[in-house]
Amino acid sequence: MVAVVISEKALIAQIRRMAKTAASRAVTTGIGDDCGVLRTLPRRGQQTDTLVTTDFTLEGTHFRRDWHSAESVGHRCLARGLSDIAAMGGEPVAAFLSLALPRDLPQSWVGRFARSLIGLAERYGVTLAGGDTAESPNGILADIVVVGTVPKGNAVLRSRARPGDHLYVSGELGGSAAAVWIMRKEMLKKSKRKLNPREYSRHFFPEPRIELGRVLREKGLASAMIDTSDGLSTDLAHICEESGVGAELREESVPRASVGKPSRKVDLQFALHGGEDYELLFTAPPGKRIPSRIAGVPITQIGQITRGRKIFLRNRDGVGYELRPQGWEHFRK
Amino acid sequence: MVAVVISEKALIAQIRRMAKTAASRAVTTGIGDDCGVLRTLPRRGQQTDTLVTTDFTLEGTHFRRDWHSAESVGHRCLARGLSDIAAMGGEPVAAFLSLALPRDLPQSWVGRFARSLIGLAERYGVTLAGGDTAESPNGILADIVVVGTVPKGNAVLRSRARPGDHLYVSGELGGSAAAVWIMRKEMLKKSKRKLNPREYSRHFFPEPRIELGRVLREKGLASAMIDTSDGLSTDLAHICEESGVGAELREESVPRASVGKPSRKVDLQFALHGGEDYELLFTAPPGKRIPSRIAGVPITQIGQITRGRKIFLRNRDGVGYELRPQGWEHFRK
Numbered sequence: 001m002v003a004v005v006i007s008e009k010a011l012i013a014q015i016r017r018m019a020k021t022a023a024s025r026a027v028t029t030g031i032g033d034d035c036g037v038l039r040t041l042p043r044r045g046q047q048t049d050t051l052v053t054t055d056f057t058l059e060g061t062h063f064r065r066d067w068h069s070a071e072s073v074g075h076r077c078l079a080r081g082l083s084d085i086a087a088m089g090g091e092p093v094a095a096f097l098s099l100a101l102p103r104d105l106p107q108s109w110v111g112r113f114a115r116s117l118i119g120l121a122e123r124y125g126v127t128l129a130g131g132d133t134a135e136s137p138n139g140i141l142a143d144i145v146v147v148g149t150v151p152k153g154n155a156v157l158r159s160r161a162r163p164g165d166h167l168y169v170s171g172e173l174g175g176s177a178a179a180v181w182i183m184r185k186e187m188l189k190k191s192k193r194k195l196n197p198r199e200y201s202r203h204f205f206p207e208p209r210i211e212l213g214r215v216l217r218e219k220g221l222a223s224a225m226i227d228t229s230d231g232l233s234t235d236l237a238h239i240c241e242e243s244g245v246g247a248e249l250r251e252e253s254v255p256r257a258s259v260g261k262p263s264r265k266v267d268l269q270f271a272l273h274g275g276e277d278y279e280l281l282f283t284a285p286p287g288k289r290i291p292s293r294i295a296g297v298p299i300t301q302i303g304q305i306t307r308g309r310k311i312f313l314r315n316r317d318g319v320g321y322e323l324r325p326q327g328w329e330h331f332r333k
Numbered sequence: 334m335v336a337v338v339i340s341e342k343a344l345i346a347q348i349r350r351m352a353k354t355a356a357s358r359a360v361t362t363g364i365g366d367d368c369g370v371l372r373t374l375p376r377r378g379q380q381t382d383t384l385v386t387t388d389f390t391l392e393g394t395h396f397r398r399d400w401h402s403a404e405s406v407g408h409r410c411l412a413r414g415l416s417d418i419a420a421m422g423g424e425p426v427a428a429f430l431s432l433a434l435p436r437d438l439p440q441s442w443v444g445r446f447a448r449s450l451i452g453l454a455e456r457y458g459v460t461l462a463g464g465d466t467a468e469s470p471n472g473i474l475a476d477i478v479v480v481g482t483v484p485k486g487n488a489v490l491r492s493r494a495r496p497g498d499h500l501y502v503s504g505e506l507g508g509s510a511a512a513v514w515i516m517r518k519e520m521l522k523k524s525k526r527k528l529n530p531r532e533y534s535r536h537f538f539p540e541p542r543i544e545l546g547r548v549l550r551e552k553g554l555a556s557a558m559i560d561t562s563d564g565l566s567t568d569l570a571h572i573c574e575e576s577g578v579g580a581e582l583r584e585e586s587v588p589r590a591s592v593g594k595p596s597r598k599v600d601l602q603f604a605l606h607g608g609e610d611y612e613l614l615f616t617a618p619p620g621k622r623i624p625s626r627i628a629g630v631p632i633t634q635i636g637q638i639t640r641g642r643k644i645f646l647r648n649r650d651g652v653g654y655e656l657r658p659q660g661w662e663h664f665r666k
Contacts, residue, residue, distance in 0.1 A: 028382065029490060032575055034420040034559060035384040035481070037488050049361065050383055051368040052463065054429045054478050060470035061433070087367040096387045098476050100394070130385065137393035138471035143431050145387050145478050148368070155370050157362060226367060242365055 015097070015128065018118045026093045027127040036129035038094055038147060049155060051148040053084035059139035067183050070109045072197060072204040073140075074116035076276075080229065081146030082124060082208035083278040087227040089156040089217025090148035092210065094129040095121055098143040100136035124210055156217050156282070161224035161243035165283035165305040168290055170209055170297045172202075173232055174266035175257030177274020179203035199261050206278040211295035213280055221290060225282040231275040234325040236311055239283065246308035249323065251315045253302045272313070273326040348430070348461065351451045359426045360460040369462035371427055371480060382488060384481040386417035392472035400516050403442045405530060405537040406473070407449035409609075413562065414479030415457060415541035416611040420560040422489040422550025423481035425543065427462040428454055431476040433469035457543055489550050489615070494557035494576035498616035498638040501623055503542055503630045505535075506565055507599035508590030510607020512536035532594050539611040544628035546613060554623060558615040564608040567658040569644055572616065579641035582656065584648045586635045605646070606659040 015031065029037035038050075057077040059065060068076075078095060085092045097117070101110065121128055126146070179200040186193050197204035209227070216222040224243055226235045232254070240246055254272065256265045266274075283305055284290055290299055306312075314320040348364065362370035371383075390410040392398060401409075411428060418425045430450070434443065454461055459479070512533035519526050530537035542560070549555040557576055559568045565587070573580055587605065589598045599607075616638055617623055623632055639645075647653040 028486075029488065033491050034417040035386040035423065035488070037421070037483075038383040038385060039485065050371040050480070052371060052385075052427070052429055052478065052480055053368040054387075054431050054463070054476065055465050056431050056433055056467045056474070056476070058433055058467060058470065058474070061467055084367040088370070090368065094385070096385055096478070098387050098389050100389055100391055130387070132388050132476075134389045134391060134394055137391065141389070141391070141474055143387065143389070143465075143476035145385065145429070147383070147385055150370075152372065153361075155362065155366075155368070158366050 015114050018114055027129045031130050036096060047152040048149040049152050051085055051088050051090045051150060053081050054143060054145045055080040057142040070112035071116040074113040075120050075205050077142050077144050078117045078120050079206045079208050081144045082210060083227040085146055085148040086209045086213035087225050087280060088150060089213045090150040092124055092126045092146050092148040094127045094147045096129060096145040097131035100134040100141040102136050154217055156222050156225040158224055158226050158239050159242040161239050161245050161283040161305045163245055163305055163307040164286055165223055166286055166301050167247060167283055167303040168299050168301050169279055169281050170212055170299055171279040172255045172257035173277050174270030174274045175202035175259050176276040177270040178259050178266040200259050202277055208278055209280045212297050215294050221284050221288050222282040223285055225280055228277045228279045228281050229275055231273045233273050233323050235281055237325040246306040247303055247311045248306050249303040249313045251313055255300045348447050351447055360462045364463050380485040381482040382485050384418055384421050384423045384483055386414050387476060387478045388413040390475040403445035404449040407446035408453050408538050410475050410477050411450045411453050412539050412541050414477040415543060416560040418479055418481035419542045419546035420558050420613060421483060422546045423483040425457050425459045425479050425481040427460045427480045429462060429478040430464035433467040433474040435469050487550055489555050489558040491557055491559050491572050492575040494572050494578050494616040494638045496578055496638055496640040497619055498556055499619055499634050500580060500616055500636040501632050501634050502612055502614050503545055503632055504612045505588045505590035506610050507603030507607045508535035508592050509609040510603040511592050511599040533592050535610055541611055542613045545630050548627050554617050554621050555615040556618055558613055561610045561612045561614050562608055564606045566606050566656050568614055570658040579639040580636055580644045581639050582636040582646045584646055588633045
């Protein structure tokens, strides 16, 4: 299948050319060898730990070509990995992209995808240092690996929340889920209406909270942290499970995203269960003073960690009910 | 989609249980956080570089469920990544598995896949330290990331071959391609005949050449190295391109694999162009004495590096023709 071999070669050459502009000292060997070679030098004499995360971006599961531009898909693909690094308080260093493409995909789609991904990488000083290409039997399949560093022993884990800790979230929640919900509705109506990415930027071009995560780690503010990729109810459950604790949320404190034009706040259900906002959810001991804004991002206290193993949501009248993780369905009907 | 959330959770729990037995000191935080955290301690006071590689294993492209057992798919998935580490002369440390599964896949398939993958990981002291799970819209999709180490500056690259260097390959070539060819033929005949994995072990259960790669690096024997995942003609072209050199192969020296029962040697074309043998192809300066067997694996000199940029194949009568990389088609017709 000469056609595919040539296009794969052209693709690698294209990505390689684009990635060269973003080369960093930490990557001694990038695209064009069996492995990427990373050299993380101790900073100010301090040893580092290496962070590794890997995330799928699958057509039909994480995006649809008729709803998401190539630019949005490229941006979100890398943002997912960067957000995991942010959730450990780490600094991203290098990315590796595995990309399987269907035979009939226009080369221009790949160019726009790669340019957007590499643009985001450059803004965070991340080098695209390798990956894999294959022919996909069905749809566009991407897997992004991001490698980062954190000073030795300082990664902020999910497992260190303690009863009495306060619970915080960055930014606003539910904006991404609201966009998905509208797109699904339009799809069922067979409508051709497209959302304006600028009115739903948290969905189409989420900004990973790298700087916020770094500050929280450096100042020793967060006891446990996770990013809200699966939704508040699910991600909080991850913290509680890993830490062996429970939590209590105050309904009216959960910051709901504003979307659309004219903008309006999303329903509570989106903020509680909607995924892919890539905000940071973290806990801090009650003695720590948490500013209302860190690295330009608003921080809201939404509840606290409790001794029991369950998560309760309490409304304005003080009535509480158990909040169960609802998972996040992406694009399935 | 509660069913998928539960099965995903069960899957992670299952893999986590299995992976625990293989925990290593180098992995301080494994499955269950946003990132895996690796700590590579200097060995005997020597600083290390970090190697990262990522490889797809896609149903319909790299395997077929009716031809490959779950055990074979799990083994090959990790072996691909380990082989890339071997090709740098590195030592593998940790693996990260991204797995997207179709809704109707039996849980038992996943268990057998994971057990086989983790069994191979354990044999090489590799910890399964994280990954990602998703629902696949079509077929089983896996992406394996392997992280390894090599003493600082000692990774064996593709780009250091020099004119006059001798060219060597480990083991035998073409065995994997021969298996694919037979399976394809049977498929066209709509036959139900299955190959015996023991008669075609290089295809179904390839052993990565980790120990061989390590010895070649430690003793400073190899100037350039790659693994034969795409086939001799393509992988040699990679070395030549990256090094800015050419090569001359001796047809009768290329070691052809023995397959089937009674066993017979594969055709030359399979040995020249067939991929997925995961042998090591390397160059060495003419002054280096290369043993005929290293770490239990036979080593064969098959040609040498030349000044021109082309690759020539010379037959027994001294007649040469240019050998062009043919790529490797996996399972496409």
